[in-house]
Amino acid sequence: MTDAARTAPRRAGRPLEKVLSRGRITIAALEVITIEGYGGFTMSSLARTLKVAPSALYNHVSSKQEVLQWLEDHVMTMVDVSGFGSEPWDAAVRRWAWSYRDVFARHAPLVPLVAVLPVTGAPETLKMYETVAVGLAEAGVPGETIIPAIVAVESFIFGSALDANAPADIFDTGDLADSSPTFTDAVRSQDRTSGAAPADAAFRFGLEALLAALESTRSGPHA
Structure with missing residues (x-):
């Protein structure tokens, strides 16, 4: 050469x-x-x-929308499902739900995508769902209840992720306080007594209610 x-x-x-x-x-x-x-x-x-x-x-x-779908699937890897199989079922659901809420509070613009994104083509999202489904099944939640339960908790998580980004004075009635005295007093009472951020207090209240509903569905030796 x-x-x-x-x-x-x-x-x-x-x-x-x-x-x-x-x-x-x-x-x-x-x-x-x-x-x-x-x-x-x-x-x-x-x-x-x-x-x-x-x-x-x-x-x-093909589009910005597709990139955001890829990003959504990547963000799902940040959701903590480690409690399933290693903690009591309710502690595992709490860990998952709080983590899920916190992750999407940081990525709130992805929430509308998550709500309608098929699991086909989203392997990390499907992996998360499988882990949660196995955990609920092993806890004695009936098979026909698992998907409605996941959807109910997830819908609550999405709304709570948006709520976590709401302004602190979202319920301030201002000059209209006299026209809604009971509501205004409830807002002031929450402000006086709650030691947690309002969004966290609301999330905890709703999540515990959902866990109580799930508990009532459990059957068999796990109940």
Whole structure:
């Protein structure tokens, strides 16, 4: 081989490995959102972070919506399901629910996606559901009750994740206090007596009510 052949530049062409992947795009999206917030997240900002042209990005993902779906599935890995199989069933559900609420309170714009996202194509989400379903089944919750129970708790979690981002004075009746005296007094009573943040107090109250309902469904040797 001549010296010229050895030093000739490599021909332009398709790289041997893909520059982009679902995992790399997802992590980059989380990086953009951490720095700029969901409002600043665009396909252009994602392409800049990945140091590729937007057209290259669209060769791997169809839309911003699809990236957010990938991100949602990634965020599910942050939800703590470690209590199932190692703690009493109710302690495991509490750990899961509080963790789930806290994770999506930090990623509230994903809540509308989670509520309608099919588990097909979302392996981490499905893994979480399987862990919870196994835990409930082993606790003696009837099979026909497991999905309604998960949906009920999850719906409560989603609403609570949004509530955790609500302004502290959301129930301040202001000049309308005289027209709603009972409600206004209840708000003031909560402010005087609750040692926890209002969103946390409400979440604890609702979660314990759901756990009591689940307890009433349990049967067999686990009851």
